[in-house]
Amino acid sequence: MKHRLVIEDLTVSYNRIPAVHHLNVSLDCGSAVGLIGPNGAGKTTLLKAIAGLLPVETGRILTGEHAGENAAVAYVPQREAVDWDFPITVRGLVEMGRYPDLGLWGRFTAKDLAIVDEALQIAELADFADRQIKALSGGQQQRAFLARAWAQQAHIYLLDEPFTGLDRNAQDACIKALDRLRAAGKLIIASHHDLKSVPEIFDHVLLINGELVACGKTPEVFTEENIARTFATRVFSGGPAHSHHA
Amino acid sequence: MNGLFEPFQYEFMQRALLACAIIGFTNGFLGAFVVLRRLALMADALSHSLLPGLAVAVIAVGLNPAGLLLGGLLAAVFVALGGHLIARSSRVKDETAIAALYIIALAVGVGVIKYAHVNVSLDHFLFGNILGIGDTDLWISYATSVLVLITVTLLQRPLLLALFEPSVAQTQGVRVGRLLALLVILIVLTMVTSLQAIGVLLSLGLMVLPAATVYLVSDSYRRMLWGGGALGAAGAVVGLLLSFWADIPSGPAIVLVLGTVFLAAYLFSPKYGVVTSRFRKRHFHEESLRRWK
Numbered sequence: 031m032k033h034r035l036v037i038e039d040l041t042v043s044y045n046r047i048p049a050v051h052h053l054n055v056s057l058d059c060g061s062a063v064g065l066i067g068p069n070g071a072g073k074t075t076l077l078k079a080i081a082g083l084l085p086v087e088t089g090r091i092l093t094g095e096h097a098g099e100n101a102a103v104a105y106v107p108q109r110e111a112v113d114w115d116f117p118i119t120v121r122g123l124v125e126m127g128r129y130p131d132l133g134l135w136g137r138f139t140a141k142d143l144a145i146v147d148e149a150l151q152i153a154e155l156a157d158f159a160d161r162q163i164k165a166l167s168g169g170q171q172q173r174a175f176l177a178r179a180w181a182q183q184a185h186i187y188l189l190d191e192p193f194t195g196l197d198r199n200a201q202d203a204c205i206k207a208l209d210r211l212r213a214a215g216k217l218i219i220a221s222h223h224d225l226k227s228v229p230e231i232f233d234h235v236l237l238i239n240g241e242l243v244a245c246g247k248t249p250e251v252f253t254e255e256n257i258a259r260t261f262a263t264r265v266f267s268g269g270p271a272h273s274h275h276a
Numbered sequence: 277m278n279g280l281f282e283p284f285q286y287e288f289m290q291r292a293l294l295a296c297a298i299i300g301f302t303n304g305f306l307g308a309f310v311v312l313r314r315l316a317l318m319a320d321a322l323s324h325s326l327l328p329g330l331a332v333a334v335i336a337v338g339l340n341p342a343g344l345l346l347g348g349l350l351a352a353v354f355v356a357l358g359g360h361l362i363a364r365s366s367r368v369k370d371e372t373a374i375a376a377l378y379i380i381a382l383a384v385g386v387g388v389i390k391y392a393h394v395n396v397s398l399d400h401f402l403f404g405n406i407l408g409i410g411d412t413d414l415w416i417s418y419a420t421s422v423l424v425l426i427t428v429t430l431l432q433r434p435l436l437l438a439l440f441e442p443s444v445a446q447t448q449g450v451r452v453g454r455l456l457a458l459l460v461i462l463i464v465l466t467m468v469t470s471l472q473a474i475g476v477l478l479s480l481g482l483m484v485l486p487a488a489t490v491y492l493v494s495d496s497y498r499r500m501l502w503g504g505g506a507l508g509a510a511g512a513v514v515g516l517l518l519s520f521w522a523d524i525p526s527g528p529a530i531v532l533v534l535g536t537v538f539l540a541a542y543l544f545s546p547k548y549g550v551v552t553s554r555f556r557k558r559h560f561h562e563e564s565l566r567r568w569k
Contacts, residue, residue, distance in 0.1 A: 078443075081443075081447045082446070082447055083443055083446055083447060103447060104444075104447065105443060105444055105447040106444075107441060107443055107444060111441075111443070112440075112441055113440065113441075116312065116439075116440050116497075117312075117491065117494065117495045117496055117497050117499075117500060118440070118497055119495075122497070123440075126436065126437055126440070127448075129433045129434070129436075129437055129448070130448045130449050130450075132433070134430060134431070134433060134434070135430075162495050175444075178444075182448065
């Protein structure tokens with residue numbers, strides 16, 4: 031199934047202050063997109079808007095092949111936002127991805143089990159399935175949520191700073207997992223702040239700073255010039271960035 | 277030896293024991309959600325805010341169990357909603373807003389209850405008096421417990437999603453806000469039914485202590501629910517017997533029993549006990565390696 035994510039004229043606010051302005055972007059499935067921009071550029075806001083967690087102020091987000099169709103979108107939160115003391119095993123966490131399809135009382139079938147096993151394989155966590163999530167390393171925790179997203183049968187994966195705090199090995203394992211998702215035709219969008227590692231992780235980049243700066247294949251778009259424009263304090267044509275108070 | 281079984285001979289005691297088992301189970305079961313969602317202090321605030329509702333209900337309709345239930349429920353929902361509104365519309369955060377409202381509510385309650393011209397002392401509301409439980413009370417406890425348990429069991433999956441990671445749950449189509457509001461209402465309902473047994477001031481104990489205890493000894497979410505329920509029921513029954521034998525009020529007796537078990541778990545839980553972990557054998561390198569792999 032061919033999917034793409036089309037964002038048309040998207041404006042989204044955070045605490046009533048617009049954080050992303052009139053964004054137009056089109057992304058194809060089977061790619062890993064690095065969402066790059068300075069702090070406060072609207073990266074998390076954009077991810078949450080695509081995930082449906084924030085109301086859209088202007089424009090629209092299309093995730094299906096045709097208008098009206100919606101591909102399943104999975105949101106993977108920042109690791110710090112998760113309560114790792116929650117009494118659940120890795121398998122239990124991944125099984126949660128099946129809940130919406132199962133409904134309130136639907137039985138866990140052999141098919142669901144197969145999907146969960148597949149998810150654990152993809153994230154290379156099969157050997158850790160019975161561990162408490164607390165007992166995982168940072169990279170494994172990140173991959174556990176990828177597995178859960180796979181169990182959701184998502185086509186679009188939205189990751190908030192997945193590589194933060196990961197060491198070299200954990201990062202490599204995560205890249206491998208993302209590669210597997212990409213090979214399976216999924217679209218991955220991950221906010222990212224370490225510019226050096228961008229080319230080895232992402233085949234596409236989406237540069238934003240309150241509005242779109244550039245978007246496209248990494249070798250073509252991830253240039254010194256575009257990076258400088260992204261991180262310039264005021265590329266934003268709509269005026270100065272607002273400070274907000276709750 | 278006869279003295280030990282003496283309480284079982286009285287009808288009022290049998291009734292109270294049954295009530296304790298039901299109330300204890302429901303509280304312990306629901307307590308798992310309170311502990312996992314870290315709502316303990318919020319639940320505490322809610323329990324205290326029941327008092328003005330009870331006082332007003334007593335003044336309006338006398339010592340009518342249904343009236344008390346409704347009064348307490350309204351007062352607590354009022355505090356929860358009001359706190360939420362204040363937190364959203366000002367810079368004051370949730371805990372502060374709810375604390376402010378509940379302490380006002382408690383003051384109103386203590387003040388107003390003087391005007392409730394019925395022959396009931398403030399102590400009964402504050403610390404419970406299970407032996408005074410009547411048939412209607414028992415039926416209300418029973419009905420509420422069934423309602424709460426069925427609702428929670430039915431919504432177990434979405435609740436688990438919402439408790440563990442609200443934002444992911446929302447992307448999966450769970451209406452997190454509504455579900456958590458429903459959870460607050462269930463918490464209040466359960467607390468109101470336990471008032472008779474342990475009173476406003478201590479009702480939090482029956483809700484939080486069993487779940488917190490199981491949390492210290494088990495790594496399973498499901499075991500926290502059912503284990504919390506079982507421990508709550510057992511603790512309430514043993515507490516009531518203790519209150520009979522030692523001639524102390526039922527509320528403190530129940531909380532003391534559950535509190536002792538909680539402290540024991542804190543110290544001696546096989547996996548997470550403070551004392552037990554001191555005596556755990558250090559494992560050798562091979563063992564570390566095996567665990568690591």
